[in-house]
Amino acid sequence: MAKKGGSKQKKMNARVDFTPMVDMIMLLVTFFMLCTTLLKPQTMQISMPSDKDDIKDEQRSQAKASESITILIAGEERLFYFRGKPEEAAQNLKETQYGKDGIRKVLMEMNVAALAKVEQLKKEFETRDINEESKKEYNDRLSEIRSGKGTPTVIIKAADEATFENLIQVLDEMNICSIGKYVIDKFADSDKALLEPKGVKFAQN
Numbered sequence: 001m002a003k004k005g006g007s008k009q010k011k012m013n014a015r016v017d018f019t020p021m022v023d024m025i026m027l028l029v030t031f032f033m034l035c036t037t038l039l040k041p042q043t044m045q046i047s048m049p050s051d052k053d054d055i056k057d058e059q060r061s062q063a064k065a066s067e068s069i070t071i072l073i074a075g076e077e078r079l080f081y082f083r084g085k086p087e088e089a090a091q092n093l094k095e096t097q098y099g100k101d102g103i104r105k106v107l108m109e110m111n112v113a114a115l116a117k118v119e120q121l122k123k124e125f126e127t128r129d130i131n132e133e134s135k136k137e138y139n140d141r142l143s144e145i146r147s148g149k150g151t152p153t154v155i156i157k158a159a160d161e162a163t164f165e166n167l168i169q170v171l172d173e174m175n176i177c178s179i180g181k182y183v184i185d186k187f188a189d190s191d192k193a194l195l196e197p198k199g200v201k202f203a204q205n
Contacts, residue, residue: 065083065084065085066083066084067110067150067151067152067153068083068084068085068152068153068154068155069081069082069083069106069107069110069152069153069154069155070082070083070086070089070154070155070156070157071103071154071155071156071157071170072157072159072187072191072194072195073156073157073158073159073162073166073167073170074159074161074162074195074200075159075161075162075163075200075201075202076161076200076201077098077166078095078200079095079096079097079098079102079103079166079170080093080094080095080096080195080198081093081094081096081103081106082094083110086190089194090194093194093198095198098166098169098170103170103173104173104176104177107152107154107173107174107177107179108177110152111151111152111177111178111179113150113151114145114146114148114150114151114178114179115177115178117145118142118145118146118178121138121141121142121145125138142178143180145178145180146178146179146180146181147180147181151179151180151181152179152181153181153182154174154179154181154182154183155182155183155185156170156171156182156183156184156185157184157185157186157187157188157191158170158184158187159187159191159192159195159200159202160187160202160203161201161202161203167184
């Protein structure tokens, strides 16, 4: 004889065990803490014009003509440079491009001797133990080579139409080409007048 009321289903107790998740979270936290500790911020040294009183105006504004180059960063990814004195800019102005086949090639041709010394320095320290003392010695000697006699002096000028990325690209070339003497100067009206005949457009003030 069948039982009245039918059979009752056994209720299943749905429960999610989060205990393994705690272990996973701890592993992730440890991983990110270690990565953050190991990553050291890298900074680029930027040389700015000196304002010391004992430096004459002529010394502050002029560099040896054969060793100086002015880079003009315009809008629309256009890049110009001229070597020598600003008075001779109209005759020496040339357009180039970003990267190894452009401004990098120009800078490397001007800094051949220093680049050779840097390569020798790298080979010398390849066989030496890496410690704080050797790192300091390497950086001191590298800085001395980059700012030594005969190395080019670079003046960088960025127009308002240029992007921040354009400026960073040019600053990267200073490091790649082992140039230690460079300044970021104001883009003047004379620079605009120099580039306007080349078809460079500037916003009206």
